[in-house]
Amino acid sequence: MIILGLETSCDETSAAVLVDGKVRSNAISSQLCHRGFGGVVPELASREHERLIVPITEAALFEANIAKKDIDVIAATAGPGLIGAVMVGLAFAQSMAWALGVPFVPINHVEAHMFSPFIDEETAGRGPEGPFISLTVSGGHTLLAIIGEDLSYRIIGRTLDDAAGEAFDKTGKMLGLPYPAGPAIDRLAKEGDPLFHRFPRALTSQSQTSKSYRDNFDFSFSGLKTSVLTWLRSQEESFIGLHRADIAASIQDAIVGVLVEKAVGAARSNNIGTIAVAGGVSANSALRQAMEEACRKHGLALFIPSATYSTDNAAMIATLAGLKLSRGHQPMRRYDTAPFASFSAAGN
Ligand code: KG4
Ligand code: ZN
Numbered sequence: 001m002i003i004l005g006l007e008t009s010c011d012e013t014s015a016a017v018l019v020d021g022k023v024r025s026n027a028i029s030s031q032l033c034h035r036g037f038g039g040v041v042p043e044l045a046s047r048e049h050e051r052l053i054v055p056i057t058e059a060a061l062f063e064a065n066i067a068k069k070d071i072d073v074i075a076a077t078a079g080p081g082l083i084g085a086v087m088v089g090l091a092f093a094q095s096m097a098w099a100l101g102v103p104f105v106p107i108n109h110v111e112a113h114m115f116s117p118f119i120d121e122e123t124a125g126r127g128p129e130g131p132f133i134s135l136t137v138s139g140g141h142t143l144l145a146i147i148g149e150d151l152s153y154r155i156i157g158r159t160l161d162d163a164a165g166e167a168f169d170k171t172g173k174m175l176g177l178p179y180p181a182g183p184a185i186d187r188l189a190k191e192g193d194p195l196f197h198r199f200p201r202a203l204t205s206q207s208q209t210s211k212s213y214r215d216n217f218d219f220s221f222s223g224l225k226t227s228v229l230t231w232l233r234s235q236e237e238s239f240i241g242l243h244r245a246d247i248a249a250s251i252q253d254a255i256v257g258v259l260v261e262k263a264v265g266a267a268r269s270n271n272i273g274t275i276a277v278a279g280g281v282s283a284n285s286a287l288r289q290a291m292e293e294a295c296r297k298h299g300l301a302l303f304i305p306s307a308t309y310s311t312d313n314a315a316m317i318a319t320l321a322g323l324k325l326s327r328g329h330q331p332m333r334r335y336d337t338a339p340f341a342s343f344s345a346a347g348n
Contacts, residue, residue: 001325002066003073004096005318006057008089009081009109010139011040013052016314017064021322023119024064026308026315027056038179039169046084053092060314071102073331075321078106080140103331105321110141112316114153117276117303119319128274128303135263137287138279139165139180144217144266147276151323156266157217160203164255164281167221171228171251175244185248186284192249194286199254200227204261217266224254256287264294276303283310 007014011034016026031048034040061068076093079086090106097104114134118127134145134153142164144157162170165182172181177188202220203213228251232240240247263275277291282304295302309315325331 001072001322002070003075003105003318003321003325004057004060004071004093005107005314005316005321006053006074006076006089006093007109007112007312007314007317008049008053008085009077009079010085010312011045011048012312013049013056013089014312014314014317015053015057015060016318017060017066018315018318018322019064019066021319021326023315023319024066025060025062026313027060027063028308028313029056035178038173040082040179042082042084045082046088049085049088053088057092057096068096068100071100073103073105073321073325074100075105075107075317077109077112077317079109081109105324105329105331107317107320109312109317110136110138110143112320113138113141113279114145114147114276115151115320115323116278116305116309116316118323119305119309119315128276128301130274131272132274132276132303133263133267133270133272135259135266135275135277135282136279137164137259137277137281139163139169139182141279142219142221144262146266146270146272151327156270157219157262159219159221161220161222162225164219164221164259165279167224167255168252168281168284170225172248174228174232175240175247175251177248180280182281182284185252186286188245189249189252189286190245192243192245192247194249194253196243196246197231197250199224199231199250201254201258201261204258206257206261214265215269217262219258219262221255221258224251252284252286255281256284256290259287260290260294263291264298264300267300268298273299274301274303278305278310280311283307 003018005016011031014028017024074097142159147153168182177184
């Protein structure tokens with residue numbers, strides 16, 4: 001089965017071709033037009049997607065050596081995301097499916113991240129076996145879920161405020177790093193001392209409240225943000241300049257420490273032997289290393305997709321569509337557009 005997947009929910013325009021569950025191509029264009037604004041400008045993002053969606057789709061088909069007429073199914077991100085950005089990919093994908101006469105599968109972006117451990121080319125179509133804990137950490141979401149053997153899932157924890165990626169991006173901005181600051185903190189922290197300053201780790205065994213958080217799998221990163229801001233304000237500019245790498249490493253250590261404790265805690269208290277980490281923040285080298293060490297120590301199996309599949313990409317959209325279809329999920333056909341059908345029925 002040949003699936004064309006499309007992803008346009010934020011600032012990556014991506015198209016991928018999946019042939020019988022294996023990634024044949026995964027074209028990604030990351031928008032540079034937001035640099036200088038300190039974040040993604042929604043209107044610019046939509047315009048860039050509109051400009052790039054056709055060439056990126058053509059590039060993915062060309063690289064996979066697949067003609068349009070060979071496509072069996074088209075899948076696209078249907079949310080959550082920047083609404084204008086999502087609409088560009090969704091309208092394009094549905095129009096293309098309509099024109100080619102093939103079914104369309106709408107995909108939830110966060111679910112696609114959750115199931116991205118299944119797209120690693122090495123393990124295509126297999127991925128983690130049995131129930132596993134999914135830690136999904138991106139710019140907009142932070143959640144822990146138990147995914148069952150039938151791939152149904154139950155969310156057991158989520159952030160109460162900021163997402164982990166947002167914590168990286170906002171604290172990095174305070175350090176004067178360019179957007180998105182996550183990768184920049186990762187690089188800078190390699191030369192720094194993570195024990196230089198201890199930033200707070202909310203809702204963990206190391207938080208300063210007396211309450212036990214052993215079986216609480218929610219996250220909170222807004223306190224860390226405030227703590228970094230007030231601490232930086234209390235320091236001399238020259239001192240900050242001298243210790244930027246140490247500060248970056250200390251911030252990273254606080255975020256990574258929370259993520260590892262919660263993920264391992266969730267696996268242990270639910271008696272589950274496998275953890276999968278996904279989403280943009282799973283590209284973080286310190287998180288990868290700390291998760292590997294913790295999983296080794298506790299005898300847990302670990303799945304983390306390669307960095308290309310951690311951040312936004314269309315291979316995860318096509319893969320989740322394939323997983324759903326192989327489990328009997330019914331795709332949409334053009335005449336399945338329920339709201340319009342009932343509207344016209346009411347009119348008759
Ligand atoms: O999954 P993603 O590409 O988009 C969303 O769905 O949000 O995640 C983007 C987030 C950003 O916050 C970015 O700073 C973070 O992932 N990120 C990283 C790294 N690479 C991307 N954070 C820390 N270390 C990295 N190496
Ligand atoms: Zn994402």
